[in-house]
Amino acid sequence: MITINHLRKEYPNVTPLKDVNAEINRGDVISVIGPSGCGKSTFIRCINMLEKPTSGEIIVDGVKITDKKCPINLVRQKMGMVFQSFNLFNHMTVIENIMAAPVEILGKSRQEAYDAGMELLRTVGLTDKALNYPDELSGGQKQRVAIARTLAMNPEIILFDEPTSALDPTMVGEVESVIKDLAKKGLTMIVVTHEMRFAREIANRVFYLDQGGIYEEGTPEQIFDNPQKERTIQFIRQLKVLDKNIESHDFDFIGFVSSIEEFGRKHCISQRIIYHMQAVFEEFCVQIILPQLPEHFKMNVMVEYSPKEDVAEVKIKYDGGQFDPMTSDNELSLQIVDNIAESIEYSAISSEEYTNFVSIKIK
Numbered sequence: 001m002i003t004i005n006h007l008r009k010e011y012p013n014v015t016p017l018k019d020v021n022a023e024i025n026r027g028d029v030i031s032v033i034g035p036s037g038c039g040k041s042t043f044i045r046c047i048n049m050l051e052k053p054t055s056g057e058i059i060v061d062g063v064k065i066t067d068k069k070c071p072i073n074l075v076r077q078k079m080g081m082v083f084q085s086f087n088l089f090n091h092m093t094v095i096e097n098i099m100a101a102p103v104e105i106l107g108k109s110r111q112e113a114y115d116a117g118m119e120l121l122r123t124v125g126l127t128d129k130a131l132n133y134p135d136e137l138s139g140g141q142k143q144r145v146a147i148a149r150t151l152a153m154n155p156e157i158i159l160f161d162e163p164t165s166a167l168d169p170t171m172v173g174e175v176e177s178v179i180k181d182l183a184k185k186g187l188t189m190i191v192v193t194h195e196m197r198f199a200r201e202i203a204n205r206v207f208y209l210d211q212g213g214i215y216e217e218g219t220p221e222q223i224f225d226n227p228q229k230e231r232t233i234q235f236i237r238q239l240k241v242l243d244k245n246i247e248s249h250d251f252d253f254i255g256f257v258s259s260i261e262e263f264g265r266k267h268c269i270s271q272r273i274i275y276h277m278q279a280v281f282e283e284f285c286v287q288i289i290l291p292q293l294p295e296h297f298k299m300n301v302m303v304e305y306s307p308k309e310d311v312a313e314v315k316i317k318y319d320g321g322q323f324d325p326m327t328s329d330n331e332l333s334l335q336i337v338d339n340i341a342e343s344i345e346y347s348a349i350s351s352e353e354y355t356n357f358v359s360i361k362i363k
């Protein structure tokens with residue numbers, strides 16, 4: 001249904017999409033999730049050409065819509081979009097909002113558009129509001145009208161950009177249930193959302209967007225229960241992360257230790273866990289690993305804290321020859337770490353940058 005090849009979108013100061021590739025099948029319901037600013041809105045706005053991609057191609061139902069000659073109205077008819085902010089015409093009644101495009105763009109008679117519009121209002125549970133103006137509706141009702149208006153064009157694909165994030169919590173459910181019903185009817189849908197529970201329930205596929213592309217994709221079970229890649233795991237588990245590189249033996253030790261303290265306070269981490277993170281850093285990184293490294297080296301220290309589980313983990317990556325810190329003869333440091341660690345795991349790795357990886361889970 002939709003093929004996306006090497007999609008890139010540059011703005012003057014930032015390039016949110018570097019290289020996006022995807023194959024979306026008819027009937028797919030795709031949840032798009034990812035950190036704020038990673039390009040989710042840009043991604044779906046490019047799909048219906050509300051934003052012009054810098055390069056790459058998008059093919060919808062066999063039509064290359066990124067082609068300059070492609071009539072964009074044809075594309076818009078196939079694809080409806082529902083925005084966070086409803087975008088209803090405030091000077092028109094609800095039913096007029098729904099009838100406008102079918103009459104003006106599809107050339108339907110007013111009667112035909114009215115009948116179809118009333119039927120759609122029934123689907124979203126709002127027949128009694130047909131003659132009201134948008135200002136007289138609640139947020140949830142407005143969004144249901146916006147969905148009915150999109151459906152009035154009989155689209156094959158609907159794109160949703162955070163359809164519930166402008167709503168009062170009490171109204172999220174009514175809009176979600178309308179969208180879920182549509183998903184069951186076999187429409188192809190792409191839904192950007194930060195409601196993880198909804199993203200999971202509605203979709204057959206989840207795209208996790210990060211670092212300019214689809215960083216990881218899978219079924220909801222794969223992405224939410226068993227994410228494979230580092231940034232996906234951090235996002236799904238809502239980890240707080242302190243990420244630092246050390247490349248010289250005379251790095252700022254005090255600065256590093258106090259940045260752990262600062263990180264801990266910022267995220268309301270208990271003093272005990274803060275001490276333990278600092279101790280792991282000092283004993284493992286500084287006392288055991290650093291003395292083993294040559295003059296020029298690369299080391300990455302990542303401190304991760306999970307507020308949900310109130311646990312922390314320190315992950316250390318470094319280059320040089322393979323060296324398992326547990327084989328160190330620095331017994332004092334090993335004992336200190338052993339006392340505060342739930343588990344210590346070492347593995348030799350062969351990524352581009354690092355050759356050793358050790359992760360210490362803190363009790």
Ligand SMILES: Nc1ncnc2c1ncn2[C@@H]1O[C@H](COP(=O)(O)OP(=O)(O)OP(=O)(O)O)[C@@H](O)[C@H]1O
Pocket residue numbers: 011012013014016034035036037038039040041042043
């Ligand atoms: N019209 C624009 N001009 C310049 N920069 C833009 C424009 N639109 C978006 N950006 C930038 O592109 C990046 C991606 O923005 P986008 O709105 O796609 O993110 P998002 O993932 O939807 O974020 P959120 O979760 O906050 O909605 C951001 O850094 C944003 O500031």
Ligand SMILES: [Mg+2]
Pocket residue numbers: 040041042162
């Ligand atoms: Mg957005």
